[in-house]
Amino acid sequence: MTTTAAAVPSASSAPLLSAEGLHVTFPGRRGDATRARAVDGVDLDIRPGEIVALVGESGCGKTTLARSLLGLVRPSAGRVTFAGRPLDYSSRHLKAYRRRVQLVLQDPSGSLNPRHTVYDAVAEGLRIHKYAGDEREAVSTALSRAGLRPPERFFLRYPHQLSGGQRQRVVIAGALVLEPELIVADEPVASLDASVRGEILALLLRLRAELGLSALVVTHDLGLAWNIADRVAVMYLGRIVETGTVEEVLTAPQHPYTQALLSVLPEAPGAPVVLTGEPPDPSRIPSGCRFHARCQILAGGEAERAGVADACRGEDLPVLDGGGGAQVACHWARSRASTTQ
């Protein structure tokens, strides 16, 4: 059931969903003085029919970005545009918006109310939006689309009577039942067994092929991005530090952080670059390049040699634009690129 080279959308088509200069902050733990800048200036476009993967280590702001795209958190700056119109945060408009954009969460067991049957869980969206048509029919269709066949068998089951993979299919069915245009999937398979993962990913690809669905897939698994995404954006400490097509970024990473991420994969050729230091803290984002404190290139002296070490420490990098092209937010990579040209 694998589909090869699905219709990769042309770079020119207008983005369906885009974030511009998005900032999200949370009140810090140490009083209001230092707020955690969970998302700190992100531009990201998702075009119709495109699958974009957002990767990065834990706590870098992936989930927050995803939530802010759905209007579940309000950005402190910047805006989200859907189909050319900026998001309106009035509850009526949000409701209408959320009919067209759906969220699938990491933990399928958690995303299902243990007291609701599969039927109820899938029909929930229909009920919220006062679906006029045949509810039962719609639920059946969505369940079969999600690969739960025959759907009637599952109607009266409770989440605990399902396997993890089945649960995630129910969640996806619940998203599909409203026939959305975009799905934001936050680590959709992270909690699933390796053997089951592939099936769910294949389902996403199939839906894109059948329904032209676009998707933003949040993950920390680079292999997953390789499996299904057209484009990948690497996030570090609230910013996208490298973006481009999957082939570009994953086979020829430019940013030292992306390189490090790839190098520690068990399969990776060459010595793994294990970053030292604690995981970054969004309430204390370093000045200059936000990665410089852990940067192996800077530590190894290569940046020095390239003459960008000072820039790394003191000079802020611009926000990468959300469009399709390969870009990297790194003084060293840029200097290399310019010298090689």
Next chain:
Amino acid sequence: MTYAGGVAAVRGVNLALSAGQKLGIAGESGCGKSTLALALLRLLPSGTRVTGEILLDGEDVLTMKWGRVRAVRWAGASIVFQGAMHSLNAVHRVGDQIAEPILLHRKATPAGARKKTGELLEHVGLPAARASAYPHELSGGQRQRVMIAMALACDPRLIIADEPTTALDVMIQAQILRLIQQLVSEQELGLIMISHDLAVLSDTCDRLAVMYAGRVVEEGPARQVYEDAQHPYGQALSAAFPRIGDAGSRFAPRGLPGDPPDPSALPSGCAFHPRCAVALESCATEDQVLRAAATPDRRAACVHVGPVPVAEEARSTP
């Protein structure tokens, strides 16, 4: 091993490990990996039925007196548990927790234990001063290191690491794996590493056993099992880890259709047959045992590999 509720979590597993060897056990969630690990030190909850033999340096753990079991625990074999955050006692300082088995097994005086604790912490890359920290003051990776230091406290001959890196970030995962590898090779310890990440195991271990529904379905040298699995389940599992740059897996996620088995209601015959692409009619009724496959040091439990069951002669003293 059958839990009190009648769940047969592990069904007839034969494995052997010699000193200094690293064995990886892989398998999906609920296939009995942790149960197996706990059984080795008789840590399963009371009411669990365990049959067979667990020989630790030739001694059967299952028939030991409780006093002897307590003596063997930690001194003979120690465990690094799955979730470090829950495996450490939140109200004791980590140093005390590390020193506790040392004192208990009378390996040192209190002063000696304190010194040893400091050494152990430095060994796993933490400053000795951290001994006075409470678990909540440490990050997940640091706590995992403390667990490893604790496992080394009584110089055991065997360390069992149950999913030491799950729930950790990619970077930290890499750090911990390197640490374990390094310690094991330095100290000539036996290591049993449990994980569901086949790729990680193949990278770390000498040998690899793949479990399915409480059974070992495939066993052999790590790289071979990963790259060229004999059992259909092993194949599916290794395919589930895409290799970046491999064009074949681009837009082609691979998985295993069907659902993981429920250990309390296993299918008849080969437990894997409902999900098996190459299942035969007979698979539904005939159980499959491990048999030699491909090379002599590899075994698999599938009709499609060689016909000779080898399980019985494979037992040796670890």
Next chain:
Amino acid sequence: MTAEATPSLVGKTDGPAGAGPSARGARARGTSGYPRYVAGKLGGAAVSLLAVLVTSFFLFRLIPGDPVKFMTGGRQVSAEQLAAYRREFGLDLPLWEQFTDYCGKALTGDLGTSYQFRAPVIDKITEALPNTLLLTGTSFVLYTALGIFLGTRAAWRSGGLGDRLNTGLALTLYSIPSFWLGLLLIIVFSVGIGPIPGLFPTGGMESGGEEGFAYVLDVAHHLVLPVVTLVAVEYGQTLLVTRSALLDEMGGDYLTTARAKGLRDDLVRRRHAVPNALLPTMTLIFINLGRTVAGVILVETVFSWPGLGGLFYQALSVPDLPLVQGLFFVFAAAVIVMNTLADLIYPLLDPRVGR
């Protein structure tokens, strides 16, 4: 949320009040350390005390009955004299003025003058308070010790015969009205029935006239039955709380770790499980003490214990407003003080909460 969560008028406590402080304590972790936490807690307690002061003042104004009329006790009193009385007790002022006056005085420890005893309220309270504290303190120590001891035992062998007997007995005693138990104990052990001689005094705190050691012995003798009553009805609470807290911990992986290290069963329990389980329970136990002070009213009534309870009951029937207010304040303050104490001590004991 087992039975410990059951709020009750009978002095039986609730869970979340106990769960609260730890959660609140946790919030303090990020702030600038323990002193600030303490300041916050003390501030909160002060606000609560003030709130109680307000409540006690206004609530009891609602009691029907004009204290001045009661005070006249059947004598002929002219309107002028009534007015004079009102003036004397400040009852002629507008309510809010009475209130500010009351608060102002309360801050200096002056809670007014009892209408019926014509003595400063604070004196009446300090007279009775030690007696109440003796009774509640003794029972508290005993029922807490007993509850924890039996609770850990019950949880460790949960489901076993011992557990079933233990919890069954605790629940049964817990369901018995304390005053009824007290009455039965008086019949059996004071009056004596059948072959049981009346071993204990029927009530009061002392025979009067004893001194020195004999006095201590005498008071102890009087203390036995009321304490037994309180312990019997209260220990179940602690037992259940301890039991469920320990059961919560029982699945903890750190216990498996402890066993894997080769620790004996009772060491695992004593060193690892119990401290972990008891720390959160501690707050609850403290609050229990605060509540027992108020809940002791019944036992004091039944055993003629000269404590705050009896005083409250007498004051209420007049209504002796200053005394009622003062006592209500003391009862509520007991809870607040214990609550705060628990909050303050908790982070010192539980490293998880941090400072």
Next chain:
Amino acid sequence: TPLNPAPQQAEAKDGKKVLTVAVAQSVDSLSPFLAQRLVSTSLHRLTYEYLTNYSAKDNSAIAGLATKWEPSADKLTWTYTIRDNSKWSDGEQATAEDAAWTFNKMMTDEGAATANGSFVANFKKVTAPSPTELVIELKKPQATMAALDVPIVPKHVWEKVGDFSKFNNDKDFPVVGNGPFILTGYKADSYVRLEPNKSFWRGTPKFDELVFKYYKDGDAAVAALQKGEVSFVSGLTPAQSAALRGEENVTVNDAPGRRFYALATNPGAQAKDGKKFGDGHESLLDQRVRKALFMAVDRKTVIDKVFQGHAAEGEGYIPPRFSTYYWKPTGSQKIAYDPDRAARLLDEAGYRKNGDGKRVGKNGRPITYRVLCHATDPQDKAVGQYLEEWWGELGIGVTLDCRDNVSDPWLAGEYDLAFDGWSVNPDPDFVLSIHTCAALPATPKDIGATDNFICDKKYDDLYEQQLAEYDPAKRAELIKRMESRLYDTGYMNVMAYPNAVEAYRTDHIASITTMPEAAGNIYGQDGYWSWWSATPAAGESSDDSSQTGVIIGIVAGVVVLAGLGVFLARRHHATVEDRE
């Protein structure tokens, strides 16, 4: 029960004979100027002398601090001769000056008049021309001058007191007094300790110590009596007295009481200025209705069931115990129990039953009376239930309005009927005065001395006459006529005269004087006869049983605890090795 341990003797370990009395009421104040509660005034009877006392034989006034008292011819001046053999316990002589000072203080200091101000309300001037002569000048004649129940305090001690309204006299012990006992110790709600006054002029009490010990719970007190912890208990319920009767060494004293227990009707509350207030039911203004209601009250059942025989059936206002003033209705005047006639009376009065069997008032609504009752009084509640059923038969509804403190609706006249009762003094002036028009409040805002707002011209005339009548026999006659009038108006319906039911241990108390001597009570007498006269029983038996009790108790406790501990420890040991 015979298996009880030997009861404690009335003596402590050092051989002192102690008389312990169980009490429940808290002391409101130990200051004679403030004390109003029975327990406190009784204590003052024991510790201070009054001008006069009452004979234990027949309640007649006899010598107290005064040996003689005489009115002047114009009835407005009384001269008292003060005895010269009464000394304060600090050695000073008690004189007329002390008495004069006490009365003057009450007349001039509002605070000092709190408790006994009514006694001096009619006083014009009080002087002490000599140490043995006290002269009181009155505004109007007053027949009750031999019944001034005012403790005389030592001037030299009380002069130093500042604010009388706050001074409780409970800090310095012993309290300086000249009564038969000296108050030596007091702890609120625990005990009051008194010692005999060795120099008391009438003779020293026989017990070495008198202790009032607190039992807030009646049952605890009775149990204490059964065990011998106390020697005397009062206020027994019928059940308790029945139980104690079977006990050896205990004598139950079931004496005619000094109280009446009545049903008061709201006659339409009013003030002296004629203003009406309150909201009493208008139908009760009809004498026939009041009569009918009382006719439907089966007093015999009240006596038998509620008081279980420990009371006498109520008729006249003053209980038979005070034989001089006792009056009862006769013949046709008597409102006997007759529910049928009651129904007819109501019909006559125009309060007929409607279709539902309920009587309707003039406004057409069914009649329901609010009956004010004391929540703390079991009798009120019990009789209330009977009323509910009896009057229910008549077609009249009853709501029992039980409160801890009834004074507010009572004083505001916001009730229809109320349970009422007073203790009558040897001189009945007070209980008579509370039904005069003069006792009404001046305006609705004031508080009058009135009991339930009765104001009857005829009755008032008689009252004035008796107050000015200094001849006892004639005065008694007048008082009986007042009682008769009160009975006829039907505003006060006496249902019963409850007995005083008390018990004491005969192995502690050999003999004790009741008041009246023939068949009287012990606790709360008008004099100090009981405790002053009580003689200890010969104490031959074991003396240290209290200690034994303590020790047995504690040993038993320890044994049980130790046993439990050992048991649990053993259980624990037995299991620890079996487990990992």
Next chain:
Amino acid sequence: MTTTDPDEPMTTPEAVSKAQVAKAGPRALARQRRRRSAARFWHRYGTHRAGLFGLAALGLFALIALTAPLTVGSGVQSVTDAPGRPMESPSAEFPLGTDQFGRSLLGLVVWGSRVSLLVGLLAAVLSVAIGALIGITAGHFRGWYATVMMRITDWFLVMPTLVLAIALATVMSRSLGTIILAIGVTTWPTTARLVRAQTLAVESRPYIERAKALGGGHWHVMSRHVLPNVMPLVLAQTTLIISSAILAEATLAFLGLGDPTVVSWGGLLQDAREAGAVSAGKWWYLVPPGIAIAVVALAFTLCGRAVESVLNPRLGVAR
């Protein structure tokens, strides 16, 4: 308290249900679901011996209370027609003896069960209703509303409940309504705290996020997700509170704050004490009402615990 049901073997009575499901509409589906979960609840409840005992005791008392008009009739309360002599000891005619008026104590205890159970029930319902309302809203709406509500709750929580209830009962007239109100108004804060904690726990679950992402508003979240999830807690809490409300009613009545014209167990105890039954050794006046209170309170506690542990097996209440 976790809300997740325990992993249960995937027991789906499919053979039976498939046919029904095939034609059933959404309504019917919901009905089926409810029936099934009720059946599951009872099945699991059945494994709790103590819970069954409690339920049996409750059933018995409920039966006694409901049939009291038939078995003893309201006539037992009548003092004028009292059949016996005051405080007779138990006999064939009066199995539990008589009270101070000579009424049959058995009859009174039976009749009193009506008041005790009614007051317990209503007070608990009132208390839990207030608590649940405040708890859910305070948990759902954050910000100042929650702060204010929780301040009020905290403040009620430190009020000594018995003292407050006594005060309230004194402030108001003596009637059952007063008692119910006094108990209800003083005991809700614990429920509010529990429900709020539970609401917060539920609100932090991903499925709430999902519901919001689907476009669900406050009402949807509270009614469809929070309420059903706190319901079991509320149910268990109600049962537990009934037990303490019955004790509280007895306590207030014993202190003389009850309605004197109504027969209740606490009132009987007060009567007994006022009549001096304790020292007179009239145990039959004292023991039955006390035992009745204890048994009913115990029964409700046992049921509450059983319900609790059925819904949350982690508590590990002994079976």
